[in-house]
Amino acid sequence: MLIPETPSRSFTLSDFDFVLPPELIAQHPAAERSGSRLLDGTGEAPADRIFHTLPSLLKAGDLLVFNDTKVLKARLFGEKPSGGKVELLVERVLTGNQVAAHMRVSKKPEPGTTITLAGGGGFCATMLGRWPDANGTLFRFVLSNDAGDDPYTLMERHGHIPLPPYITHTDSEEDALRYQTVFARAPGAIAAPTAALHFDDALLAQLEAQGVQRASVTLHVGAGTFQPVKTENLAEHQMHSEWYAIPEATQQAIADCKVRGGRVVAVGTTTVRTLESWAQSGLTTGDTRIFITPGFVFQHVDLLVTNFHLPKSSLMMLVSAFAGYRKIMALYQHAIAQQYRFFSYGDAMLLPKVSPDHVAI
Numbered sequence: 491m492l493i494p495e496t497p498s499r500s501f502t503l504s505d506f507d508f509v510l511p512p513e514l515i516a517q518h519p520a521a522e523r524s525g526s527r528l529l530d531g532t533g534e535a536p537a538d539r540i541f542h543t544l545p546s547l548l549k550a551g552d553l554l555v556f557n558d559t560k561v562l563k564a565r566l567f568g569e570k571p572s573g574g575k576v577e578l579l580v581e582r583v584l585t586g587n588q589v590a591a592h593m594r595v596s597k598k599p600e601p602g603t604t605i606t607l608a609g610g611g612g613f614c615a616t617m618l619g620r621w622p623d624a625n626g627t628l629f630r631f632v633l634s635n636d637a638g639d640d641p642y643t644l645m646e647r648h649g650h651i652p653l654p655p656y657i658t659h660t661d662s663e664e665d666a667l668r669y670q671t672v673f674a675r676a677p678g679a680i681a682a683p684t685a686a687l688h689f690d691d692a693l694l695a696q697l698e699a700q701g702v703q704r705a706s707v708t709l710h711v712g713a714g715t716f717q718p719v720k721t722e723n724l725a726e727h728q729m730h731s732e733w734y735a736i737p738e739a740t741q742q743a744i745a746d747c748k749v750r751g752g753r754v755v756a757v758g759t760t761t762v763r764t765l766e767s768w769a770q771s772g773l774t775t776g777d778t779r780i781f782i783t784p785g786f787v788f789q790h791v792d793l794l795v796t797n798f799h800l801p802k803s804s805l806m807m808l809v810s811a812f813a814g815y816r817k818i819m820a821l822y823q824h825a826i827a828q829q830y831r832f833f834s835y836g837d838a839m840l841l842p843k844v845s846p847d848h849v850a851i
Contacts, residue, residue, distance in 0.1 A: 501784055503722045505815070506806040508822055515656050516835035519668040523690040527837040529825055531813060532793075536824045541688045541838055544795070550701025551752035552793075553743055557683040557760045558706040560674035562642070563649030563666075568607035568615065570595070576605050578615060579652055581628055581680060581712055582733070583641050590621040590628040592713060598629075605631075609648030612636035642677055652680045654716055654834050656800075669834070678710035678733070684797045684834045685758035703752070705743040707764040709734040709778075715760075718802045724783055729804065734764040735775040744790060753792040759805050762812070765790040782808040784815055794841045798825060798832040814844040 520526040524542035532547065539547075548554075564580040577594040584590060599605065599617055607613045613635040621630040633641045651661035651669055661669075671686040672694075698704065714730025721727050744765075747754055756762045767778035769789035781804060794812055799805040810818045821839060830837045 501724060501807075501815070503719055503724065503802055506719075506803070506810065507801045508819070508826075510801065510826065510832060514826065514829060514832045514836075516831035516833060516837075517657055517659060518664070519687065519835045520831075520837075523668075523672070523688050524693045526688050527830055528688075529821060529830060529837065529839040531817065531821050531839055531841045536821055538828060542693055544693070544840070545696050545700050545702070547840060548697065548700070548702050548755065549752075551703070551747070551750050552755055553703040553705060553747040553752055554697065554755045554757055555740065555744070555761050555765065556671070556673060556686050556689075556704070556706050556757045557709050557711075557764065558671070558673055558675040559679040559683060559708050559710050559760075560677040561651065561670050561679045561682050562677055563645045563651055564591075564680045565650040565652045565661075566591075566607050566615070566645070566648065567650075568605045570599050570603065570605055578605075578607075578631070579680060579713060580641070580645060580649075582710070583678065584621075584630070586632070587634060587641055588618070588630055588632050589615075589641050590626075590630055591615075592627075593629050607633075607648065609635075609644075613644060613648055652713075654681065656833055657835070673706070675706075676708045676710075678708075680713055681711040681715050682834065683709075683711060683758040683760045684836075685795045685838055687835075688795075688838050689757070703743060703747065705740040707734065707736045707740055707761055709760045709764045711760055715805070716800070716803075718800065719804055719807070724781075724807070727781060727804070729779040729781040731777045731779050732760075732763070733775075733777050734767060736764060736768050738774075741774065754790055755793040755795065756791040757795045759794075759796055759799075759808050762788075762791050762794060762808065782811050784811045786811045788812060788843055792843050794843075795838055796841065797834065797836055797838055798822065798830065800833065809841060812843055813841040817844070 528539040528541040530537040566578040579592040580589045582590045601619045605615045615631040618630040620626040621628045651665045767780045
């Protein structure tokens with residue numbers, strides 16, 4: 491549910507821009523997951539901490555909600571019958587060994603064309619057409635090999651981790667391990683829920699021993715998460731679609747948390763989008779195009795653990811809606827001055843929900 495902005499403040503795209511020194515864009519993860527930095531925004535002044543101190547900021551009865559999606563090795567390389575190079579980025583696995591994918595190629599092949607993919611064993615992709623309809627931006631393929639393996643098996647064996655566009659190195663064994671949460675369960679994402687990358691088994695055990703509860707949702711993060719908003723008028727932006735599901739156990743855990751007076755702590759903006767999509771629609775599974783901007787009324791989430799986001803991105807708007815625009819911009823300037831590491835492999839911040847009376851400032 492969107493509520494009107496306060497009369498004193500109406501936001502445009504330019505409000506969510508900032509200058510980030512390129513050297514602050516993290517190219518590799520911290521040596522230890524929970525050894526990254528944590529900018530604590532819960533007080534009146536920002537506090538610089540280490541992520542493994544998070545338990546000191548939570549209390550028994552709080553509920554951490556994670557996104558348990560698993561990143562696919564969704565980038566595939568191959569060539570057309572003509573010899574032209576092709577790169578596929580699988581956005582979604584469909585039925586019947588079909589996938590919907592982005593395609594990078596000099597000249598798009600005709601439907602029915604079979605692309606030979608790297609990996610051997612007859613691994614190939616046969617193009618069927620556009621997806622989700624004749625005007626879709628993605629392309630539908632059948633993935634197959636001589637052994638009859640399914641797309642998940644084929645991608646795991648022959649694919650590459652789809653690192654974000656601002657990470658300049660090719661994927662490595664380190665990325666296969668670290669661009670994945672320790673509790674990843676449901677394969678389907680092409681980008682990691684990066685706020686959860688800071689949690690390791692030792693930290694999860696400490697939180698559990700402290701009485702902090704844990705629950706999971708699933709949202710398969712798509713490539714649209716990296717797309718900047720391009721329209722100055724935010725109302726004109728068309729949000730990308732992502733599939734989500736909220737188990738019954740998580741629904742009950744949230745209800746129980748509210749009854750006992752605990753706080754629902756969303757780990758990552760993908761978890762926020764999932765929970766607030768449920769609050770809006772009443773649907774516990776489906777596709778969401780939720781676009782959260784200042785003025786949004788949050789119904790489920792009380793605290794947010796999140797990384798630092800791209801300028802002019804929908805996620806900058808989401809965190810500004812959650813914690814307050816002025817607070818977010820001040821925290822980002824503090825982070826830049828203190829040389830925090832930004833984006834997927836970067837550091838994290840802990841944010842409180844702003845009062846509904848101050849959602850637009």
